[in-house]
Amino acid sequence: MAMFNLLYPLNPTTFTLSRKPLHSTFLSSFTNQPYLVTLTNFATKPRNKIPTKTRRSKHITAKSNGDPADTSDRLISAICYFYPFFDGIQYGKYVITQFTPIQAVIQPLVPAIRVFKSFPFNGFLVFLTLYFVVVRNQNFSRYVRFNTMQAIVLDVLLIFPDVLERSFNPRGGLGLDLLMSLDSTVFLFLFVCLIYGSSSCLLGQLPRLPIVADAADRQVL
Secondary structure (H helix, E strand, C coil): CHHHHHCCCCCCCCECCCCCCCCCHHHHCCCCCCCCCCECCHHHCCCCCCCCCCCCCCCCCCCCCCCCCCHHHHHHHHHHCHHHHHHCHHHHHHHHHHCHHHHHHHHHHHHHHHHHHCCCCHHHHHHHHHHHHHHCCCCCCHHHHHHHHHHHHHHHCCHHHHHHHHHCCCCCHHHHHHHHHHHHHHHHHHHHHHHHHHHHHHCCCCCCCCCCHHHHHHHCC
16 A cells, blocks of 8 residues: 555779880980889878767776776665656556566665655755765766766656646546556656666666766766
8 A cells, every 4th residue: 555655870093104105216215214103092091080079988987097886886876776766656656556576676665765755845855966966076986976967867857758747637548548658668667777777886887778878978077
């Protein structure tokens, strides 16, 4: 019952102009050697490539000397992925009530979800804290700041299904089926991101979430 109450991218031509020796009596009077003009096609040299913007390395480590992320960085990064999941738990109201295994996985998180949902502005306060205290704080490693930014971008994307749900609120029929499909898709995406992101961080790997990774990269200096 507690669960139900929480539930949303010419070959070189050596013109060996070989001008084959000009058989001219006039020219031959000046030299006994035939004229050989060899034009080297400069295309044989590799062309200077237009410099392109260097893409950021997909491997971000916690320290500048390349050492792997330490335990505290892994833990902080893993915890950050719970933020968008808690904020979008309401989208799982259909999935959670229908699938017992998912209920069993989420049940231990119910107390934390209750605290998160207990005050309407908790989500916004967590957003401000993560962005200004972690992402913009150079004292944290880039590994932590990147993962935190991914979690923030993922949460910001929840605005779109929320707006859609508020403006399109069917009571039944096909519209309700579409709404249920949308909510369930959003929830499952958040759930997979939580498992993938947190587990990767705990293992010291760098998770790159679809849709949000590039945006997070641009925000982390």
